[in-house]
Amino acid sequence: MSAIAPAPLLQATQSEVLQEIQSDFLLNSSLWVNIALAGIAILLFVYMGRNVESTRAKLIWVATLLVPLVSISSYAGLASGLTIGFLTMPAGHALAGQEVLSPWGRYLTWTLSTPMILLALGLLADTDRATLFTAITMDIGMCVTGLAAALVTSSYALRWVFYLISCAFFVAVLYVLLVEWASDAAAAGTSDIFETLKLLTVVLWLGYPILWALGSEGFALLSVGVTSWGYSGLDIVAKYVFAFLLLRWVAANQDTIASGSAGASATGATPTDD
Numbered sequence: 001m002s003a004i005a006p007a008p009l010l011q012a013t014q015s016e017v018l019q020e021i022q023s024d025f026l027l028n029s030s031l032w033v034n035i036a037l038a039g040i041a042i043l044l045f046v047y048m049g050r051n052v053e054s055t056r057a058k059l060i061w062v063a064t065l066l067v068p069l070v071s072i073s074s075y076a077g078l079a080s081g082l083t084i085g086f087l088t089m090p091a092g093h094a095l096a097g098q099e100v101l102s103p104w105g106r107y108l109t110w111t112l113s114t115p116m117i118l119l120a121l122g123l124l125a126d127t128d129r130a131t132l133f134t135a136i137t138m139d140i141g142m143c144v145t146g147l148a149a150a151l152v153t154s155s156y157a158l159r160w161v162f163y164l165i166s167c168a169f170f171v172a173v174l175y176v177l178l179v180e181w182a183s184d185a186a187a188a189g190t191s192d193i194f195e196t197l198k199l200l201t202v203v204l205w206l207g208y209p210i211l212w213a214l215g216s217e218g219f220a221l222l223s224v225g226v227t228s229w230g231y232s233g234l235d236i237v238a239k240y241v242f243a244f245l246l247l248r249w250v251a252a253n254q255d256t257i258a259s260g261s262a263g264a265s266a267t268g269a270t271p272t273d274d
């Protein structure tokens, strides 16, 4: 007869996880501040897009609006304890054998929010479908393997293997942003705003893997609360400030946007390169 093993904390109930979150002021506030900001951003962006007309501008607007919409859902999942769980870290990890609170829902929902950011940027640069597809699929690969890196508890080395695979996907995204889309944007006449948003995106996005490595998932040099505030801080600029700058420009420059390949008519003109 097999003895009944004590339930691991990984299977802690949602209310136990919720209690743990609420007892950590830093962690809890990092989540609720973003719920509030995402709510304000949604209302503001709906208002800012009210007069947008061309197909391309509308697409940019909806993609941009989806960023705070995904964000508010993501942070509600985290704040309720639904998408945060305890993981027992493997041998080799600084917190080996301990139950560490992992906000895995973040990595999961990045799979939905970051493609929207890239879709908006790609449309702004008026890129071709192949390059857009490349950037978005590489980005999804980055997020899913990043989720795997956070969830693997069988081997410390394999956490870092997934981390490196995720970084490889990230390099492809950076290449598209820095090389391909920069020249597309120059040809489309959207260079000024694209260069600003590209810089903001590249610099802030680089912060995520650095934070992952320093935080509780990686070398555990930062506490769970500080790591969470790090991501929340990056999110505030990478999502809401980014989206605000983009929408403000699109609303004020609809003629430039409408003359692009995806904005010429309601049905969309045939792009010249695909």
Ligand code: RET
Pocket (backbone or CB within 6 Å): 107, 110, 113, 114, 142, 143, 145, 146, 147, 149, 162, 163, 164, 166, 167, 170, 205, 206, 208, 209, 212, 235, 238, 239
């Ligand atoms: C991880 C860890 C594994 C290696 C790499 C990562 C990169 C994450 C990035 C996230 C960007 C998120 C944004 C969210 C907005 O909603 C998964 C941290 C490369 C770049 C902008």
